[in-house]
Every structure is written in structure tokens, then in C-alpha cells.
Amino acid sequence: MQSPQSGWQSPTQVVAGERRLKVGTGTCSRRQFVASAMMAIGAAALGGARPAWSQRDALDPRTLRIAAETSGIDIHNHIDVPLTGAGMLGPDLDLKGEMQRAGLSAICMTFATDYQPGDAYGRFLNALAAMDHQLQHNGMKRSLTVADLAAARRNSQPTVIQAVEGAHFLEGHLERVEEAYGRGLRHLGLLHDSDATVPLGDVYTNVPRLGGLTAFGASVIQECNRLGILVDLAHANVQTTEMALKQSRRPVLISHTGLDTQPGSDARMAQMMRPRLIGKAQARMVADRGGAVGVWTRLSKTPLEYATNIRAMVDVIGVDHVCIGTDTKLIPAAPDHAAQQPPHVGDSTNGAWVNQRAGFYFLVVDAMLKTGFTSGEIEKIGRGNYLRIFGEAVG
Numbered sequence: 142m143q144s145p146q147s148g149w150q151s152p153t154q155v156v157a158g159e160r161r162l163k164v165g166t167g168t169c170s171r172r173q174f175v176a177s178a179m180m181a182i183g184a185a186a187l188g189g190a191r192p193a194w195s196q197r198d199a200l201d202p203r204t205l206r207i208a209a210e211t212s213g214i215d216i217h218n219h220i221d222v223p224l225t226g227a228g229m230l231g232p233d234l235d236l237k238g239e240m241q242r243a244g245l246s247a248i249c250m251t252f253a254t255d256y257q258p259g260d261a262y263g264r265f266l267n268a269l270a271a272m273d274h275q276l277q278h279n280g281m282k283r284s285l286t287v288a289d290l291a292a293a294r295r296n297s298q299p300t301v302i303q304a305v306e307g308a309h310f311l312e313g314h315l316e317r318v319e320e321a322y323g324r325g326l327r328h329l330g331l332l333h334d335s336d337a338t339v340p341l342g343d344v345y346t347n348v349p350r351l352g353g354l355t356a357f358g359a360s361v362i363q364e365c366n367r368l369g370i371l372v373d374l375a376h377a378n379v380q381t382t383e384m385a386l387k388q389s390r391r392p393v394l395i396s397h398t399g400l401d402t403q404p405g406s407d408a409r410m411a412q413m414m415r416p417r418l419i420g421k422a423q424a425r426m427v428a429d430r431g432g433a434v435g436v437w438t439r440l441s442k443t444p445l446e447y448a449t450n451i452r453a454m455v456d457v458i459g460v461d462h463v464c465i466g467t468d469t470k471l472i473p474a475a476p477d478h479a480a481q482q483p484p485h486v487g488d489s490t491n492g493a494w495v496n497q498r499a500g501f502y503f504l505v506v507d508a509m510l511k512t513g514f515t516s517g518e519i520e521k522i523g524r525g526n527y528l529r530i531f532g533e534a535v536g
């Protein structure tokens with residue numbers, strides 16, 4: 142049964158659909174049933190679109206069912222929108238369709254403003270306006286509370302949590318945190334690759350020069366705690382992380398990274414990404430304060446390698462403190478970007494791996510089952526841990 146609005150099915154709808162097939166097909170063979178069930182669930186997950194691949198080619202019904210039941214959330218997903226006046230509000234994006242293809246029920250929809258000089262605040266406001274437009278175009282809304290996330294799931298409605306990667310837009314203006322909250326921001330990455338004009342803390346890929354978290358960074362964390370914005374310490378070096386954890390009264394995230402014991406098999410990539418991986422001690426200090434670490438898909442050449450990297454993080458900080466934070470783009474680069482920077486494997490959520498034959502979250506669930514995770518553990522990593530922390534930080 143498809144939701145007339147979205148084509149997306151809630152877990153109970155999918156399970157119910159599977160049961161109906163069992164009853165309705167009577168004497169059909171298991172193989173026929175499996176094919177029918179996959180078709181029904183896969184078509185629902187794909188939102189009626191005609192993809193280049195089909196979930197049923199690659200996955201068994203149990204995987205499809207658990208993926209639907211656990212309603213994955215990607216806690217760090219980039220959506221490319223225009224940041225400057227030229228080309229605003231950008232081409233219409235099929236946000237809902239790509240989420241359905243991916244099998245994700247929600248994403249932390251993020252963007253960064255620090256690749257161009259000057260006026261980070263203007264770019265921030267433009268990006269939010271462009272995202273307003275994309276959400277409206279897709280008939281979607283930002284979830285502002287845990288209750289919103291629950292309602293979206295109940296109504297089979299894909300949703301987003303508004304995030305930003307790097308607080309460059311603040312430019313020393315603390316009152317802009319509340320302004321951003323008013324525009325729907327609920328998940329703030331303090332840092333990104335380059336320092337803000339008024340820096341918040343030392344970035345792990347740069348030479349440390351600030352002594353960790355700055356006084357402004359500390360006041361931003363306090364303001365996030367006061368308002369109800371989840372603080373994300375991705376890109377923070379160890380000292381900044383330690384100081385931020387002392388400052389925050391709420392659990393925090395590192396939304397997208399991997400353990401430095403899991404550099405992958407590509408020596409060149411491993412060397413390049415090494416500064417962006419974290420040690421066990423840094424992961425533990427976040428988990429010990431109730432937070433979580435999102436494992437990204439980078440350095441994982443296959444879904445099984447990705448599940449292995451998740452397992453490595455779970456072995457260090459426990460299953461209650463790990464999430465999925467891909468650092469991919471749900472929508473591949475817009476055509477004007479693509480000319481300069483052709484999309485490559487690993488860049489997009491539904492193209493995270495070579496010869497990908499199914500949507501992202503379906504493959505992750507499949508690989509997690511194959512590496513011994515239970516459906517309960519997949520639910521925690523796929524959704525539950527983020528919801529718990531979001532609830533504690535945002536409400």
C-alpha cells in the first residue's frame with residue numbers, strides 16, 4: 142500500500158504489505174513470493190521512480206523489511222544549493238525521490254559556507270532560502286523537534302533536520318545563533334576546513350593556534366544549549382573536543398569521521414584522510430558524555446567495508462554511541478558544477494560504492510546483517526542513537 146502523497150511506506154505498511162502478499166499469493170512458490178515482495182517493497186522505497194537499478198536484484202526481503210522498520214537517518218548529508226545571488230534558488234532537486242531511493246527517512250541536511258571569501262552570513266541566509274525552496278518543491282518540512290521526527294515517520298513523510306557545517310556565518314555575532322534557530326537550524330557544526338573570521342576552535346587539519354575552543358566558541362555552545370541546538374564537533378582537534386565537552390551541558394556529536402585504525406586499503410586516500418580520522422580516546426570522550434560518533438562512507442570501498450568500520454567504532458564506544466554520517470551528497474552535483482567537477486564514486490549517497498545496485502541504506506542494512514549486527518543494533522545505529530541525542534539537546 143502506498144501513501145498517496147509520497148509513495149514512501151512506513152515500516153508497518155511494508156510489513157503489512159509483505160503479510161498481505163503471503164496471504165494473497167496462496168500456493169505461490171517461495172521464489173515467486175520473494176520476487177513479489179521485493180518488487181512491492183522496492184517499488185515503495187523507490188517512490189515509483191524508474192531507477193537504473195532495482196532493489197530486488199540485489200537484496201532479500203529480510204533486508205528490505207529491516208531497512209524499512211529501522212528508518213535510517215544520515216546525520217551528515219550535503220545538499221548543494223546556491224550560496225550566492227547568481228542562480229538563486231537553484232534548479233529544483235528531487236530530494237524526496239532520492240531519499241526514497243536511498244531508503245532513508247531523514248537526513249541532517251547540511252552545507253558549508255567557507256569555500257568562498259567574505260560574507261559568510263549572506264551565503265548562509267541564501268542557502269537557507271534555497272533550502273526553503275527545495276523543501277517546498279518536494280512538499281517536505283524541517284523537523285524541529287523529536288515530536289516532528291516521530292510525526293514524519295508516522296505519516297510516512299521523509300524529513301530533514303537543518304544543519305550547517307561550520308559556524309562561519311556568525312562572524313562573532315552571538316545573536317545570529319538565535320536567528321538561525323528561528324530559521325529552523327537544529328544541528329550546528331562548529332568548525333569546517335577553514336577558520337571563521339572570529340574562530341571557534343582549532344580545526345584538526347590545520348596547525349593548532351587557538352589553544353582549542355575559543356571564548357567565542359564556548360559562548361556559542363552555551364547559546365546552543367540554551368536554545369536547543371545540537372552541537373557537532375566534526376573537524377575539531379582533540380583539545381577543542383575536550384574543551385567543548387566540558388563546556389556543553391548536553392551530549393554532542395562528531396557527525397562524520399572514522400577510527401584511525403580503519404584507514405582503508407588505498408594508501409593514497411588513507412594518507413590524505415588520516416588527519417580527518419579520530420583516535421579511540423577522542424571517540425570515547427564523546428560517548429562518555431552521552432554523545433555519538435557518525436561513521437562516514439569514505440575509506441570504505443564496499444558496503445561490507447563500511448559495516449566493518451561501523452563495527453570497529455562499536456567495539457570502542459558501544460552500540461549506543463554510533464550513527465551513520467555519510468558525508469555524501471544525496472543529490473549529485475548540479476549540472477553547472479558537474480562540468481568542472483564530474484561526479485565520482487563515493488560522492489553521492491546512492492552512488493557511494495562502485496557498481497552500486499541498490500539504495501544506500503538498504504545496502505548498509507544488508508552489510509550490517511552480514512557482519513553480525515542484529516536488527517535492534519541496526520535500529521540504534523541507523524536511527525535511535527541520533528534520536529536520543531537530538532531529544533536531549535533539542536527537545
Ligand SMILES: [Zn+2]
Pocket residue numbers: 306375376397468
Ligand atoms: Zn566535514
